[in-house]
Amino acid sequence: MSDLALAPPAALSVRHVSKSYPVEGDTLTVLQRISLNLARGEFLSIVGASGCGKSTLLRLIAGLDDRYEGEILLDGTAIAGPGLDRGVVFQDHRLFPWLNVHDNVGLGLDTFALARSEREDRIQEQLELVGLASFASAYPHQLSGGMSQRAAIARALVSRPEILLMDEPFGALDSLTRVYLQEELLRIWSERRITAIVVTHDVEEAVFLGDRVAVMEPRPGRIQHIVPVPLPRPRQRADADFTAIKQQISQGLRR
Numbered sequence: 001m002s003d004l005a006l007a008p009p010a011a012l013s014v015r016h017v018s019k020s021y022p023v024e025g026d027t028l029t030v031l032q033r034i035s036l037n038l039a040r041g042e043f044l045s046i047v048g049a050s051g052c053g054k055s056t057l058l059r060l061i062a063g064l065d066d067r068y069e070g071e072i073l074l075d076g077t078a079i080a081g082p083g084l085d086r087g088v089v090f091q092d093h094r095l096f097p098w099l100n101v102h103d104n105v106g107l108g109l110d111t112f113a114l115a116r117s118e119r120e121d122r123i124q125e126q127l128e129l130v131g132l133a134s135f136a137s138a139y140p141h142q143l144s145g146g147m148s149q150r151a152a153i154a155r156a157l158v159s160r161p162e163i164l165l166m167d168e169p170f171g172a173l174d175s176l177t178r179v180y181l182q183e184e185l186l187r188i189w190s191e192r193r194i195t196a197i198v199v200t201h202d203v204e205e206a207v208f209l210g211d212r213v214a215v216m217e218p219r220p221g222r223i224q225h226i227v228p229v230p231l232p233r234p235r236q237r238a239d240a241d242f243t244a245i246k247q248q249i250s251q252g253l254r255r
C-alpha cells in the first residue's frame with residue numbers, strides 16, 4: 001500500500017494550551033488555556049484582532065513550536081513536530097521563485113520516496129483540484145496573488161494531509177479575488193473531505209467558511225466564545241441570518 005493512501009480526515013483536540021514568551025526578563029502570556037475540539041471533516045474559523053495569538057496557536061498545531069503547556073492531539077495522538085498529516089498555508093504564499101508551479105507543489109512530496117509516475121500523478125491531481133493544471137510550468141512571478149495562493153494550497157494538500165491549517169490565506173488579496181478563493185476553498189474542502197482551520201481577522205470570511213467560528217480576544221489570547229454557523233452552503237452574505245451571525249461576532253470582538 002502507498003504511504004499516501006487518502007487518510008480519513010483527522011479529529012483535532014487542543015487541550016488547555018498556554019504559551020508565553022520571555023520578554024525583557026518578564027513573561028508575556030500570549031495564549032491562555034485554549035481548548036478546542038474539531039470533529040473529522042469540520043471547518044473551523046478562528047477570528048480575532050491582530051495580536052491576539054491566532055498565528056501562535058496555528059503554529060503550535062502545525063508543530064512548528066513545541067514550547068507550550070497543554071496538549072494537542074490528532075486522532076488521539078499527541079503531535080510531535082511538523083508532520084505530513086498537517087498541511088499549512090501562510091498569508092504569503094512562500095513559493096520558491098526559482099521553481100515553477102509544478103516543482104513548488106512537488107516540494108510537498110519531497111520526504112516521500114515515490115515512484116516517478118506516482119509522484120507526477122499526485123502533483124497533477126492537486127494542480128487540477130486547485131485549477132492550475134495549465135500553469136504547471138509558470139514561475140511564481142508570472143502568477144497573480146490568487147493563483148499563488150492556489151499553488152500554496154496545492155502544495156499543502158499534495159501529501160494528502162488529514163487537516164489543513166491556513167493562516168490568513170487570503171489576507172493580501174483584493175476583495176474580489178478573495179471572495180472567489182473563499183468559494184474555491186469550500187469546493188476543495190468538500191471534494192477532499194478534509195478537516196480545516198482558517199485563521200482570519202475578517203468576520204465575514206469567518207462566517208462564510210466555518211461550520212463554527214471561534215472568537216479570540218487579546219492580552220492574553222483566549223477563546224471568548226464559539227459561534228455555530230448552522231447555515232446551508234453556499235451561504236448568501238446578504239441574508240438576514242448571515243448578517244445576524246456576523247453582527248453577533250463583531251459585537252463580541254468589540255467587547
Ligand SMILES: Nc1ncnc2c1ncn2[C@@H]1O[C@H](COP(=O)(O)OP(=O)(O)O)[C@@H](O)[C@H]1O
Binds near residue numbers: 022050053054
Ligand atoms: N517570538 C516572540 N517573542 C515575543 N512575543 C511574540 C513573539 N511572537 C509573537 N509574539 C507576541 O505574541 C502576540 C500574538 O502574536 P500572533 O500570534 O502573531 O498574533 P495574531 O496572529 O493574532 O496577530 C503578539 O502580542 C506578539 O507581539
Ligand SMILES: [Mg+2]
Binds near residue numbers: 054055056167
Ligand atoms: Mg497572525
